[in-house]
Amino acid sequence: MRLHNTYTKAVEELAPIEPGRIRVYNCGPTVYDSPHVGNFRTFAFGDMLRRYLEYRGFQVAQIMNLTDVGHLTQDHVEAGVDKMEEGLRRLREQGVNVSNPYEVADYFIKEFHEARRALNFRDAHRFPRATDHVPDMIRLIQALLEKGAAYRVGGNVYYDVTKFPAYGRLSGNTLEQIKAGARIEINPEKRHPADFALWKTDPRHLMQFDSPWGRGFPGWHIECSAMSMKYLGEQLDIHTGGEDNIFPHHECEIAQSEAATGKAPFVKHWMHARHLLWDGKKMSKSEGTFFTIEDLLRKGYSGHAIRYALVSTHYRQQVNYTLKSFDDAKAAVARLDELNRRLQGVYGAGVSGSETLQSLCEAAEKKFVAFMDDDLNVSGALGVVHEFARDVNKALDDGSVSSASAGAALKTLVDLCDSVFGFLPPVAGSGPPPDILELGRSRQEARARRDWKESDRLRDEIRAKGWIVEDTKEGPKWKRG
Ligand SMILES: [Zn+2]
Structure with a gap:
């Protein structure tokens, strides 16, 4: 099996770190707003990739994070705009009763899962929330400070990009280009314009956490390094995201992870989905080209049809x-x-x-x-x-x-x-497909010879494929899981 790797810009053979197993990390949604259809094209690509790997017999460990803190662009930092605060205001305008940023995140996480289920996504093995992993991020930042890859200025900690020679290799940027392209140095604390925040102190921010550098909040990039390595190990087979994640987000993830562990590559295959256009334009609320999954469901398209549209063109191709x-x-x-x-x-x-x-x-x-x-x-x-x-x-x-x-x-x-592909609707009232019936038959045989271990194993396998088998006096009864 061959997959494109953004890092080498080549299609390369997939060679798992551990034979038969694939560790995948998907950059998930930021949960202070509703993702649009374009974001879901990226997520649907990640789901299809996982499904195909499983179809090919790999055991897949899939992690998708939920960004509920730390996602700030430089503009937001400078303007003192907190995206959670924006989310809070927007929801209140819509009459949703939310009183703090955690409730805003809860609201959009619930909405994300509903849309994801409507599109028939398999559940990732975990959906870690950034706010639940701040201690992991702090430990990683401490390791970077100890190794001299980061420096502290008061309550802020920055990554020192000049200490990481490979910085820019994923996105094709060089430090000289970034420096030349930087606006007038707006943050005098930074030694190089490309240095990025690992920890920020800003009393205007709604979410605050204790740290060795005072109360503050983590940068966006550090969360994905911390959570991916926590659940998948120091090196991953595949990391996916949208093309806008390549720089700076994934570039920074590589720098943080490899500097902290001393192991390279952090990720063997970087895979990025192109953005989509709507009617020839970027998805934007002001242009009337911004659609959420809910909008399309309300227009009468089924989740299966929406999914078909999202997965039916190649992920590296821009679609209109x-x-x-x-x-x-x-x-x-x-x-x-x-x-x-x-x-x-x-x-x-x-x-x-x-x-x-x-x-x-x-x-x-x-x-x-x-x-x-x-x-x-x-x-x-x-x-x-x-x-x-x-x-x-x-x-x-x-x-x-x-x-x-x-x-x-x-x-x-x-x-x-x-x-x-995940876009075939189940036929109402129909029993399980033949391969599941076959498993059910093997299970009945195992039960007949009182092999309960095998019988339980088969029941779990059937459940993993979306069916539940119940034993009744009349024989096995089937239900969709
Ligand atoms: Zn990420």
Whole structure:
């Protein structure tokens, strides 16, 4: 499997640090406002990447952070604007009863999870909140001070970029360029204009924490270094984000993490999703091109259709969306949903016959994998899906499909469109797909021979795939998890 690496600007073979396991960190949402569709394109890319890695048999550990403190641009710092304060004001204007920044964060975290679930994301293994990890950040800042990679000026601590020769390698910046491009030095505390804050003291900020440097708050970049290394170790396989995260955020993460641990690379594959345009313009509230997932759901698009639109172009390609993109996605999902229903019908009807779709299924999966292994070539992979759907529909039209071959086709359809792409709606009232039924059968056999350990293991495996099996007097009963 080959993936593009922003650091080397090349498509490289994925070679896990630990065989069979992939450690992924996704930069998550800032939770003082609603993310727009463009942010969700980046998150959906991260979810699809995880799903595909799991489909390819990797055990994935996925962490996505929630930025509830520290996300300030230089402009915000200078203007003394606290984004949480803005969030608080905005929510109150909308009549939401919030009294402090933690409630603002709670509100937007809840909203984020609702949108994420509507888009059928798998749960990351953890969603750490920055405010729960301030002691971890303080320890990391202390390590950087001890190593001479950071310096303190009163209640502020800055990272000293001149001590890290690789600074700028991810984004293609050099310290000279940054210095030349810097505005009149507005912060006389900094030794170099590219130095960035690890810890800030500013009494105007709403959230304040105790630290060895007095009460203050952490910089934005340090949270991702602290939380990624806490949960995934000092080196990660993959780190994702939007293209706007490359500089300065990810550049700073590399500098902090590698200087603190002495290990390089901090991340083997840096992967960044391009931003999208809406009607040829950047997403902006003033231009009327700012849409949230909730806006699209309210316009009547299903989560599956929205997801289709978000994952169906290559993550490194800039896409121009209009509402028509979502109409097209809706039609594509409806076609696949229709095929799913037809196959479920034949599969459940017990039709015998010699016709087999096995070779068609195998060929489709093989071609699909070849495209996806090539830096997630979704356009090619979707071409395979739609060609497969046409061929299976044709066989169904001919009336020559047996239940067994319908089961094989169902498994392929579900593997590609649900397990990997996540945009196939579940058929209401239908039982689990064939691969889950197969697991259920093995579990019944394990129970019959009183192998409770194996039976429990299979129940957990079934649950991990989204189904719950209950044992009743009439036999196993299935429910969606
Ligand atoms: Zn981050």
